[in-house]
Amino acid sequence: MFLDKIEPNENTIKLLLTTDNHVGYAENDPIRGNDSWITFDEILKIGNNYDVDMIIQGGDLFHINKPSKKSLFHVIKSLRQQCMGDKPCEIELLSDPTAVFSNGLDSVNYEDPNLNISIPMFAISGNHDDATGEGLLSALDVLAVSGLVNNFGKVKDNEEITVSPVLLKKGNTQLALYGMANVRDERLHRMFRDGKVKFQRPSTDDWFNLFVIHQNHAQHAYRSCIPETFLPHFLDFVLWGHEHECIPSPIHNKETTFEVLQAGSSVATALSEGEVADKKVFIMYIEGQDYSIEPVQLTTVRPFVLKEIELSQTKLVAGSSSKADVIALLIEEVEKSILQANEKYLKNHPNESEIPLPLIRLKVEYTGFEIENAQRFSNRFIGKTANVNDVVLFYKKKTPKEQVKKTKFDADLIEESISNTKTTELQLQDIISDFLHQTTLSLVPEIGLNEAVKKFVDNDDKNTIQTFINNETKTSVNKLKKIEIDDNEFYGNDDEKTQKTAFKQLLAELKGDPSLMEINIEEPIKEKPAPKRKSKKSKEILSDDSDVEILEVNDNDVDILTDEDEYKSKKKATRGRGRGRGRGRGKK
Structure with missing residues (x-):
């Protein structure tokens, strides 16, 4: 429950909430080059001054997914100066760290005996600093394995997502921290709609459930955003990243049971209306099922x-x-x-x-x-x-x-x-679409190619197109191996039209697009049934058709249950948003 104020005590978890810091934006600009990391350092100092228990970062810590040495230097310097020290961290981790963190280590950074962390930072990846290349590593993974950041919410399977919480406890207050790294909005929208996004949750109701997400919030198009109604209703609070306009207080959607805070960016990356509002970070106090929010205005932001x-x-x-x-x-x-x-x-x-x-x-x-x-x-x-050219x-x-x-x-x-x-x-996708209309691409999807080219240009990721083509080729080959083909249709029939039609039928099966077929064939090509996949994350499956899963924790044996009825998506669109929810940027 949202309260006006909570007086901190031994049962109060104090959080600093921030998103979209975009460290490294315009770093080569002689006037604005230092803006992003000066403000990021101020944010960490605010956390120190308020003596917070932890910092939650909602994505886009860096402006590009391959940040420069200068950007990494300033971020690491600020983390070492502001988040390391002798002050003990009073939060107890109840989750299995190997199951909820992406760095592969067996402990959260403040419990590592080789480190002296006073204020731990928990961060997810946004669309600007997402994982790419071989091994799908991001700059956050580098910071995580060095012990400076706890990277959580990494999406390892784009076909079916299971969101597991980081279970934390201080005194009598229990916090279930959920996170989901950025996924292409159209894909994630479709997965929510089809019920392929599952949330594990504690079996008891005395947990405060906080979700960190980095997706389109403003409804520019129905399928290119994630409606709030898609999120599970057992959540208590959502920190929404990606949108740059700062809305200074949580907003309750009448169709849901939780409040949403759009914290906005800490640096203006576009000269647009959404960037005009004052930049803030937020101090959150959680005690039991209650919480309060205190906005803190940033003083180093350029007017x-x-x-x-x-x-x-x-x-x-x-x-x-x-x-x-x-x-x-x-x-x-x-x-x-x-x-x-x-x-x-x-x-x-x-x-x-x-x-x-x-x-x-x-x-x-x-x-x-x-x-x-x-x-x-x-x-x-x-x-x-400061902007002398525009x-x-x-x-x-x-x-x-x-x-x-x-x-x-x-x-x-x-x-x-x-x-x-x-x-x-x-738009860039218009140029690509015009080019593709002049060529014949049977297997490579146009939407995915647009996204790969966009990342190549925006994020300076030189491997994204090659990685995309390799992945699509591998996926297509695996699908082809599962398809049974009657050799007589291709080699036993001299009719060229029949052969072409059979091949179009094959492409239709491969891409799932019936528009590729000209006529029907008497015996359609059959696809071998896919083998049933077994869950590797759950410690125990109660039954084949049950969505209940148990997540093992350290000492308290806390049950984590999945309740499909609570988060199954609704197919109607969320209510429209006015200009106040607009995206405060050009194109992120």
């Missing part, structure tokens, strides 16, 4: 002001006002925004003598007016703003005449897409 301007709504007149008039008006607006940002910073930092250069963004709708190059305009504010973003409104169908590579459309955030932009 950011965003304005939207329609030139037709100003004193300027379309067709009559010159380019010089437009530029003069916009320069005046930028100067006002700089003063506003400085005043906002001084209000929150009254004792500060030096004000950091602010982030300024004007989104200008210029239909009917003459403008100049956006970068040339932005360069006027060198020494006054202070202004020009775009035009769509008109009925402009809605004529164009090819994806039309020059006018490309130019409009670059400067227009309110029209259809040329």
